[in-house]
Structure formats: structure tokens, C-alpha cells
Amino acid sequence: MPLPGKYMNIGILAHVDAGKTSISELLLYKSGIIRKPGSVDKGTSQTDWLSIEKERGISIRLATASFVYDDINFNIIDTPGHLDFSSEVERSLLALDCAVLVISAAESVQAHTDNIWVVLRKLRIPTLIFINKIDRSGVNINSVIDDVKNELTSDLIPFQKVHNEGEESVSITPITLSNSILKEAVIEKDENLLLKYLDGTDISEYEIINSLKKLISDNEIFPVLFGSAKYDLGIEDLMSTLSKFFPLANVDVDAEVEGVIYKVEHHKTIGKIASARLFKGILEARDNIQIQGVSNTNKISQIRKLQSNKYEDVGILYAGDTAALCGLKDAKAGDIIGNSTKIKKDFSLNTPLLTIKVSPQNTAEYSQLISAFQQLSDEDPSLELLWLKDEQELHIKVMGLVHIEILKSVLKSRFGMDTIFGNPTIIYKETPSKSGMAYEEYTMPKPCW
Secondary structure, rough: OOEEEOOEEOOOOOOOOOOOOHHHHHHHHOOOOOOOOOOOOOOOOOOOOOOHHHOOOOOOOEEEEOOOOOOEEEEEEEEEOOOOHHHHHHHHHHHHHHHEEEEEEEOOOOOHHHHHHHHHOOOOOOOOEEEOOOOOOOHHHHHHHHHHHHHOOOEEEEEEEEEEOOOOEEEEOOOOOOHHHHHHHHHHHHHHHHHHHHHOOOOOOOHHHHHHHHHHHHOOOOOEEEEEEHHHHOOHHHHHHHHOOOOOOEOOOOOEEEEEEEEEEOOOOOOOOEEEEEOOOOOEOOEOEEEOOOOOOOEEEHHHEEOOEEEEEEOOOOOOOOOEEOOOOOOOOOOEEEOOOOOOOOOOOOOOOOEEEEEEEOOOHHHHHHHHHHHHHHHOOOOEEEEEEEEEEEEEOOOHHHHHHHHHHHOOOOOOEEEEEOOOOOOOOOOOOOOOOOOOOOOOOOOOO
């Protein structure tokens, strides 16, 4: 049996159009996985593989890819940036060791950026902030940094200086650990180093590096890098910073199996494919696993991993790594593998605000429509199917109009069904903001009948 390696699972997260998919493409290119980076606009990106994603130029489903850099096995999860597909982002967060939050220098901090940041902090996921599009005309880096400090966090350490911002000739230079500003920022956060500094004791670069690693891991400092995916600027620095300073996955292969299913797909011949992150233990093909909330066990028929843009049967999954598990007929996105009670699921980026009636154009296809939505709800449980027996109507929950358009397109392209979506209605919910008193009075004269 081969030995487990070093793993790091990274999420690339952003508000829509910040450039995260382009960054993912460059990471794969720089690591030698692909011969040239794909283009979102041309529909040639590796991580946007659905036809509807290529047509629209936006990410709809989260996508995974792997590469090796500096002897570390990196698994990257490229997530959708559009608010209507927040549930995909939520499930990806369950699998992460670290996150790269991409911010467009042209638009600065946007609404969904703030939503993502709040959840990253709740889950205490070490985060690198990558400010993209520094070549765009009118960009003001100091203004963007001020926005990040005011709206996200003031615990920033820029690792680079930007020159000629807002121009095609833009460039970046690294700030070394010997730089007094960077060094002092680390010392201020580390009580032991601060005491040595006040005593006049020399502090070595080795001590600064170790302290910086711990501060990043503990969510006390957030490195800031700059770049331009358009001009392939800053990507190698991003890879280097992640490998040098960010925490690796914990590889506990001797413990009982614990993991999370963060994505479910359906293949025409293989059937259901569940992408999983394993936190503890080892899984092998033909193993029976327990999914929380499911009474019977599920047997793994195959373990596959994306290698050089092709799925390969690897047969084994170690703690710390991710892979696609085949044969789990009861799996749904977001399910927990094993008996863990520590995997956090009590968070939400957004919840569906609309409900909508869906019907097939051919009324004889209702059973096929329900079957199709059962598959889709395994992939996205936020749809929450509701069959109204008396009215003979199918209702689902959706995030917005773009979500509806995508569902309609998927039902046509994947299931060959023409469907009719009714007018969406708002889901009203009222929650008491604090404890109070209720008063009831009966005012009708007696007898009231």
C-alpha cells in the first residue's frame, strides 16, 4: 500500500467576475497539469466544463482539480461566484484547509465578498486575500486595501508592493521577511516575540517564519497578494505563499473513518459519483461506509481522482485527501461519512427566498420530471422538492431568476424535458427578535351562538 503524502485543500472563492476561475486555470498551467490556461470567455476553461457554463461564461457548479507543487498535493475547489449558487460554496467550505478569497481591484469589496468572509471566519479557515485585476484602468490599490480593512479585517499583511497600478505595465515586487514593517506586524501579534523585541534580543528570520505560520493558521493574520490573471502576474507568488506559510491537511490514517461529501454528480454509465474529503482514516474500493442519517451502509465500487485532466482509478483515499467515490447510492451533497460530530454544518451563506411551481409541457412526463428533480436535489439539497398531492403540483425552492433559468436549461439539455416554471412566490418567515408577552381578549357577548 502506498504511503499518504502531504495534502492541502484550497477553495478559490469570490464575488462573481472577480477572476477566480482564471486564477484556477493558471494554477493548473503553472504546475504543468495543462499545456495552456483555458479562457472563461471562450468557454475553454478546465473547471467550467458544463455546456451551460461555457455558454454563459460563469461558474454554476463547484469544480475540483489537483496538482503537485513543492511536494504538496494541492486539491483546489473552484466555486461559483453568483449569489444564486451559494449552496455550492457552502458545501465546498466543509472540505477546506485554506481559502483564497479573490477580490477584483476594479470593484473592490462587493456584497458576496462580505458574505463569504463572515462564513470563513465562523469556520476559522485560514485565508489568503488575492487582489486581482490590478492592471485595470482607474485602480487604486490603497483604496482597495482601505476597503478591505474597513469592511473585512484590519489584520492584513501585504506581501508585495505594486508598481504602475492601473496600467498594462503594472508589476509587483515581494516584501521580504527582513522588511521592518512586515517583521513588526508579526511581532505585534506574537507575545513571546514581542517580549524578546522589548528586551532588545535579536529575533531570527526562522522565528518570524514560524510565528507567521502559526498566526495564519490561527486566523490572526491574513496575507495579501496582488496580481492580474489576464497577464499571468502574481500566480507563482500565490503558489509559493500557500506552500510556505499555510497549514497542511491533518493526515490521521489510524483513526475511524470521518469525511464529508461536498459534491454529487450523476454519470450515465457509472451512476452516482460523490466527491468526498476524508478527515480521518483510509477508504478503499469495496469498503462499506456509513453515511449519517442513512440506516444501511453503502459500498464503494471505485475511487477515482482527477489526474492531468483525466479521471483515474486510484483505489484508495487517505485522510487529508479528496477523491470521487462511486457506488454510494444514498449519498447526497453535504452528507457526513462516519460518526463525526465535529464537522460544522450550522452555517449558511444564503437560503432560498422563493418557491416556484414546475410542470412538464407534456403532462404525461410528470413522473420523469420528479425523477429528474430527485437527482438534482441529491446534487443540491437546497431545492427541497414538495409534491402537493391534492393539487398534483411539484414545487421547489430557488435562489433567484438566474437559478430558474439554469434549472430550465439543465432539464432540457440533460433530461431532454421541456418544462414550465410558474411565477415565483416569496417564502415568508417571521421570527421573534426577543422574548415577549401575548395578550388575548374575548369580547363577544354571551351567548355568542
